[in-house]
Amino acid sequence: MAEAHSAVAFSFAITHDGWDVNFDREVLYLVWESGLRSWKKRLARFRNSVHNGVYPGHLQSLYVLWSLLVAAHFGGFNIPFGLVQKALTILPGTSTLWQIIACLLAALTMWLSVIFLMRYTLKLLLMYKGWMYESRAPGAKISLKTKLWASIVKVLSGWNKPKLYSFQGSLPRLPLPSVEDTMRRYLISVRPLLDDENYKRVERLAKEFEETIAVKLQRYLILKSWWSSNYVSDWWEEYVYLRGRSPLMVNSNFYGTDAILLNNTSKQAARAATFIYLCMRFRRLIDRQELEPIMLQSMVPLCSWQYERLFNTVRVPGIETDKIVHYQDSNHVTVHHKGRYFKVIVYSRGRLLKPCEIQAQIQQILDDDSAPAVGEERLGALTAGERSHWAHIRQTEFNRGHNRTSLHCIERAAFNVCLDDEEYGFDEKDHSSLDKYGRILLHGKGCDRWFDKSFNLCFSTNGFVGFNAEHTWADAPVMGHLWEHVIWSELELGYDENGNTKGTVDTPPPPPIRLQWELDKEDILSAIDVSYNVAQKLLNDVDLRILMYTKYGKGFMKKCRVSPDAYIQLILQLSYYRDAGRFCLTYEASMTRMFREGRTETVRPCTIESSAWVKAMVDPNVSVEERMELFLKASQRHQLGYQDAMSGRGIDRHLFCLYVVSKYLELESPFLQEVFNEPWRLSTSQTPHGQTSLIDLKKHPNCISAGGGFGPVADDGYGVSYIIVGEDKLFFHVSSKRSCPITSSSNFVQQIERSLKDVQDLFVEYMKLKSCQK
CATH class of the missing domain: 3.30.559.70 (Choline/Carnitine o-acyltransferase, domain 2)
Structure with a gap:
């Protein structure tokens, strides 16, 4: 009971001598301090909400416009659309004060009109994703359309310094792909994983799905995409994460x-x-x-x-x-x-x-x-x-x-x-x-x-x-x-x-x-x-190995003029094939944060082009030139898949939402069962790097994180996270389950090292051949 009494900050009692009041000044001060901080935060949030609500405009521009209208009105100039006179008709008087207030209403009307025009123009411009598909290599030409788009975006967003949430109202919604387009992309993605007989079976299931219940499911998704800020994110959070009953640790x-x-x-x-x-x-x-x-x-x-x-x-x-x-x-x-x-x-x-x-x-x-x-x-x-x-x-x-x-x-x-x-x-x-x-x-x-x-x-x-x-x-x-x-x-x-x-x-x-x-x-x-x-x-049961590779890094990849992410993903495809003797459904996380409340989309790195290159690398009869040609094709295909995913043209989130709707409507689909029964035996993710403007690796070259990792997604698969830092360092975090007899993180790490060396040798040999031909 002593502890309970000591926790009381304020008490009072009535005695024969009158009122007896006891209070703890320190505790009451903490209460006051907490309330003060809370109100300060509320005021700051309100101020920021106003700033974000009118972005890309600024409140100061309203004051300037109001001053100009007051000067114009009393100077005898006509105000556009007669806004001041119209405002005076609804005000109770025409004195100088009411005329100034009428000018304020006119300024507010004009100012809000311009703000919303700018805001929705910016939103329409941000829907354009063509700039992503244009080469940013040195000397590459940028289309006139993209140059014009970039100029207008910079003008509209450069009026005012943005706060953290300033662009939220201007971000476009995640687009909903057509069923036909998703089916086509899906079939292309699973082709290297299936033999002819199984591919024809899946193709038949996909066509049957597209022509039957997919039409109904898509209608519900269209309605959701119109109504919600993002047609994927809330369901993704609920069904992929919150409804999961397995442990959070490792999984x-x-x-x-x-x-x-x-x-x-x-x-x-x-x-x-x-x-x-x-x-x-x-x-x-x-x-x-x-x-x-x-x-x-x-x-x-x-x-x-x-x-x-x-x-x-x-x-x-x-x-x-x-x-x-x-x-x-x-x-x-x-x-x-x-x-x-x-x-x-x-x-x-x-x-x-x-x-x-x-x-x-x-x-x-x-x-x-x-x-x-x-x-x-x-x-x-x-x-x-x-x-x-x-x-x-x-x-x-x-x-x-x-x-x-x-x-x-x-x-x-x-x-x-x-x-x-x-x-x-x-x-x-x-x-x-x-x-x-x-x-x-x-x-x-x-x-x-x-x-x-x-x-x-x-x-x-x-x-x-x-x-x-x-x-x-x-x-x-x-x-x-x-x-x-x-x-x-x-x-x-x-x-x-x-x-x-x-x-x-x-x-x-x-x-x-x-x-x-x-x-x-x-x-x-x-x-x-x-x-x-x-x-x-x-x-x-966790088998985790971390590889610190220091023989080369981003610097060598830049010389090869290949996307570093595509380079690493091809390394992983080759490593897995050598480790398992087959190809597998591969997951790579890509962000969709260019859209409002966007989270992730899946890139499928195991493609027809990547599998062709991997087979060429394990075939001693294939020449260096052929291997290099296949490597470049595979890297370009991967980069296109990554760009599609970031642009809202992915496969898996659309299929996921169709699956959720089918469960709500209690409609069974053999095709969707086929899609979601196939395990992701190779789950990969690149650790983001260089997001803050504080980074200066030239001044502090050793100030680099080794990245991070996660547990395996499939019982018989690998979880691989990697980070490309500095010019000569790569880190790979490889996890698997000890209980699985066919996986070994140590073996996979060895295969990654081998593949990194082989691809480096491939580029070196190719450059030697090119120089000899000259």
Whole structure:
């Protein structure tokens, strides 16, 4: 009861002597401070909403136009369309004041008309995607149409500096392809995977589908594409992510690594404090919309919708479906250390704490040698196990008392911090250290991450850092943007000669608060054990290998005048064929953020052209010239497929939505069953790089992240993530399942190295032949 009484901020009672009022000034000040921050944020959001609502115009232009109309009206000049006179007829008087107000109404009418004209003109212009298909190689000619388009876009979007969400209202909707076009593209994509007999069977199923129920399904999608902002994204989030009942760990969450070639500090508390501070500062940029939207070719904006849920977000488990909960504000982060959870308040006295102050808080946690409560050490395993199991125990045992309060504290936190009790990172003398590094970030011990949070920051005892991110709320580029910004901003802050954060602590910051739990009930402990065992089985089955390739990188690919992404995808096709002896359905993620609320589309890298080149590479009788010709054709075909996906002309999201509608209407389709029963045995993704303007690799060539990775999608397949950084470095993150007898991440990495060398030799030999012919 003493704890309960100490938590009361205000109380009063009536006694024989009169009123007896008690209150805690400090707690009331915190309440006042919290409310003040909340109202400041509301005011900032309102101001930003006005700015974004009139973009690409500016409020100052309204004041200028109003002044001009007032001067023209009192100067005896005619106002276009007689707007001032028309306004006076509806106003109660004709005095000077009312005439000025009439001028304001006329100015507002004219100004809004121009604003909406500019806005919808910009929206129509952004629907044009022809610029993507034109070569950007040195000396390549750009069409007059694209030049004219670019000029108008720059004029319309250059009137006013955009905020993060300024372009949201001008972004076009994701176009809905025709069924006929999708069927044609689909059949072309599966041709290299099927023999003649199976291809004819699938072709027959596709034709039957197109001529029967597809017509009805497409009508519903047309209606949805007109009504919703994006006909794919809400269903994609619900059915691909939220309705999934399997564990988030390994199956869904992904990870990112540190700038492994830098050694800023080896002190865990200092590194954690700096990253917490910089992440909170990035959150402030989002809240104030001071973060510049990402622009392709400095002209075409990408949708910024996903940034809204980067912080203060959690995926809450449900029995049948989860939900994403985003809190408007949070003044704390939660910290996990040696099985215990702490609340760390990072805002005090109306300001964000300095890194040195946060370091003092983190150090207090590291110095705390108290033992975890009963069941607390493995509590995080609940978020790593089956979702329905976690939902059930959450509803029954975490709905009251300390459990409810502490759980709410974690879920409402800006993000979660994990102070790990072991060393990991990159060792230049042992590149296999990256494998351990990746595994720890991907799954940890199965109970030391809160996998429901939008992201967890993980810190080793020797100062290395990484993150584990939940996938539902956004895709990897958004997390990558935060990561790049933080890593580069860390260079500006720096550390002192002892590896500590700079600055001095003037007044003690708020101390960390140990979260309290009531987990000693048999039902709760049993539920934690069930999830922990599921997590252990899952993480012990992960076979993860990370390849750091330093023999060449982007520099050599540029000399070859080939798209780096197409180059790597062909490498992966050759590697898989050599590893498995066959081709497989291959997934590559491409963004569709040029459209409003766009997320991803699938590129299918296994094409007729790529398979022809792979067969040529394994056939010793094929000449160098033939191999090179096939390679160039395959890379051009891949680039076209990537451009189509980014332009809203992909295959798989359209088929996915047709499938969802068919399930709602309870219409069975053998063709759709065929499409969605085929596993993606090779799931690939390029880690985004260079999204922030802070990057200067010439000044800091070692400030590069090793990228990130994810678990295998298919039981008998590979998950491959890669990043092309610098001129001479490539990183590949390859995952598979140990329980599968036909996959091995180590073997696949060896095949990647072999393929990289073979393609390099191919280009070198080809250039020698070309020079000899001259």
